[in-house]
Amino acid sequence: MGFEGIGASVKRKEDPRFLSGRGHYTDDINRPGQLYAFVKRSDRPHARITSIDTAAAKSAPGVVAVFTGADMQADNVGGLPCGWQIHSKDGSPMAEPAHPVLAVDKVRYVGDPVAVVIAENRQQAKDAAEALAIDYQDLPAIATVLDAVKPGAATVHDDVPGNQCYDWHIGSKEPVDAAFAGAAKTVKLELVNNRLIPNAMEPRAAIGDFDPSTGDYTLYTTSQNPHVIRLLMGAFVLHIPENQLRVVAPDVGGGFGSKIFHYNEEAIVTWAAGKVKRPVKWTAERNESFMSDAHGRDHVSTAEMALDAQGNFLALRVKTLCNMGAYLSTFAPSVPTYLYATLLAGVYKTPAIYAEVKAVFTNTVPVDAYRGAGRPEATFLLERLVDVIAHDIGIDRVELRRRNFIPVDAFPYQTPVALQYDSGNYFATLDAAQKAADVAGFEARRTAAKAKGKLRGLGYSTYVEACGIAPSAVVGSLGARAGLYEVANIRVHPTGSVTVFTGTHSHGQGHETTLAQLVVEQLGVPLSQVEVVHGDTAKIPFGMGTYGSRSLAVGGSAMVKAMDKIVNKGKKIAAHLMEASVEDIEFKDGKFTVAGTDRSKALAEISLAAYVPHNYPIEELEPGLEETAFYDPKNFTFPGGCHVCEVEIDADTGVAQVVNFTAVDDIGRVINPMIVEGQVQGGVAQGIGQALYERAVYDANGQLVSGSLMDYTMPRADNVPNIHVGTETTLCTHNPLGAKGVGEVGAIGSPPAVINAVVDALRDYGVRHIDMPASPQKIWSIIQAGRPRAAAE
């Protein structure tokens, strides 16, 4: 056994299972007597349901039941709840229209569930669904945020005039207006953050199981947070108390945020299982994923910076219009507000910031958190704006950044938009990235590319994000309807092996390894003797799951606290066994030693004594060696860094290819460098996807045009270069690990680096900004329009 503790690149414990096809995913689970559900979805973007005739479907072969929204309503099933309430500028609460599990009266997006058919097998359920006679009366549909706010626009919800969910703001308007009035220069940029479709490898699936003898329900589901699903579905939708509802999220094949939310189908299969008294399984087909998994991003913004004569940022003004889709998904309202606008200071010491965010409903799939959630939108806006400022006022873009960076000695740094950054060193990550990316050699590479007919550009992004979500009281004051602490239970078994029960959930991140390494480090137990259990409300304590890069910073910190308790109790047992005083017992490398002597007891001896308490201080100490700790973070964590991207553009076709990518991030303490590298690379691949390829397209009537992988471009291996990953560390100052989080940095930092590189490559063609994705046709049009100018120069 080599070194396996904090800092070791040990191989992932879960990989033999995944790589040999032995993962156990929701769809791999089959319950005795299981039935299959097919969800009939609206093919209309917006329509009144005039009638649903289920008779033919009900009598089709193999059909056990057909349910509609009316059936659920009659059974007192609640709507899907929203977990975050935003208040508008004027103090009024956001519009929170009803979100029925199965549509009632109206359908509001293509994909909106209308009915469910439950049959002996999938084919029969699908066959019968074709026999459903649903009459619609089409209504005018709204597909984009710009259309939603037009005067006289059709309304998605009758009770939401103007389609406005909220009109929110943050920061102070007056100082910003004053700074603009007195500024030497102002720069303005309008930009779009493209709508994305998550596309986790594993489509969503859910199995509802009901035991008529006890009245207990079990839901197996592709979720990032089983306890949250149990709470939301049990308390608000189906009215089942916790003791009668178990939620299991087994192996989950990627989430990227899209599996945080409580979805219609989870409630459908659980409720239906109770009705038909047999297990009911639903598995999405890929085309259903496109029209039912929450989408991401979808902002239209205006950003303006006021500057002094030296290029110092004086004030930032931002106006954003964002899309909620047709209904509020679980955390949707928080994403473009507290996860977005609070990040608008970025890495800069801009003294005054004012942001207004208007959220609107449209006849599209609900939009919610997607890897980075709000922070990629803020980073894209800022890092594009900074490059445009450099362009407009003629300052070098790196010099402009350095001039405005928050100084190293200014931490903790209070931004004008609520957050207080605990630590960071943006100069260090920039320097290291420039070196690793060989920026000095770029001009030579550009010249060489030109000789091959290629336009080569280099782009930067210097960013910070806020994760490690989150201090409960703080988010509560901002509208969260949940606590965001984390919990761990550490069970040392009689022979000294350890099981960790964590409230976080691993769906590809490698927690079974990273979290186990914390145990290796703190308790000195070999990795092979540490097991990490997650994803089952019947096993794990009430934790909040995994999103917002919180599992290590928050969940890991809870583990540290629980292990502190284990060590403290172990010391008492050791003191008893070795007839020493507790104060003299030291714990190190898995051994309790009487200070200054060679007398010691291994952890396994202590745990055995704890479970076989023959010689044991039974009067003062309970037997057993198991501890639970809840950890509520004191602040967000603030990973940041610098990404440098190089692209080459084929001037004849407009195709841009990322040829070099360097990410130097400050993620605080690194537990497993190999896993960190993988997390950053995956995130950057997604960022490259957003920047160059991905785009959810609705036509003007609300039909999803990019509804399959034939038209929605996911990045593939040949679109992604070898990504160089480096770290420059400042520790988080407020959690015991010093960890900041790494899950989202790649997707947050990278998109503007790519677009800045594209714009740089096209610098001779008179382009100031290009929206994502920078598709070949878009780039070609710019080259066409700019050719005369380029030739003249």
Next chain:
Amino acid sequence: MYDFAYQKPGSLADAVKLLKGDPEAKALAGGMTFIPVLKQRLNKPSAVIDLAKLGLSGITASGNTITIGAMTNHVTIATNADIKAKIPGLSEMASWIGDTQVRHRGTMGGSLANNDPSACYPAAVLACDATIKTDRRSIKADDFFQGMFTTALEPDELITSIEFPVPEKSAYEKFRNPASRYAIVGVFVAKGPAGVRVAITGAGQGGVFRHKEMESALASNFSADAIANIKTPADGLNGDIHASAEYRAHLIGVMAKRAVAKAAGR
């Protein structure tokens, strides 16, 4: 998919008989197009007639002709030594279709019968002036392709092989749809017994077509320069979320020049 009967006849005659006897029956080759269509319930055949056991796969080279069995898969075409040496444009085309799995299943016969407007092989067949052999006749490429997803085949007619006259020079250039990786614009250039022929796939509203203006320019001067100033009109070209008709028109020029330069250098 809907229920259907499944048949795997052992002879061409039996297969044709099954198709003739049941107008709702459909042939299955590699299934790379057909099976997704079935899964999406876009087609409801009464029977699926699997062509796997008809002995229709294999490649033979004799004299100035290469004959490819209809059931020959893409990977076989891509790696065949005769094709590599004699029709390198076809070899590279096959190697760029789909992914490894698709190339091991998909067949030339299936692709031609389907005549997807963004499929690749139609361009090779048309540019090389190949002949499509069926269970009952021979059809020249110029007569075979009749618009999007439409061919000269009778409903119960099966392609058995494709005969390629070996061209002196050939090359294929493909501008991929970034999502599906099918052709947004594919240009196959062949200089062969029938002269220079340039076939464009992916771009036309009516499917694959010949670019006559380029062909005549190249007839006298087989070089990229000869077509450098030819502007392809956007009328009649496809437009979608990835590429407008104008952009496709431009790409035809770029891809054609690259294909000619590559072919000329071979």
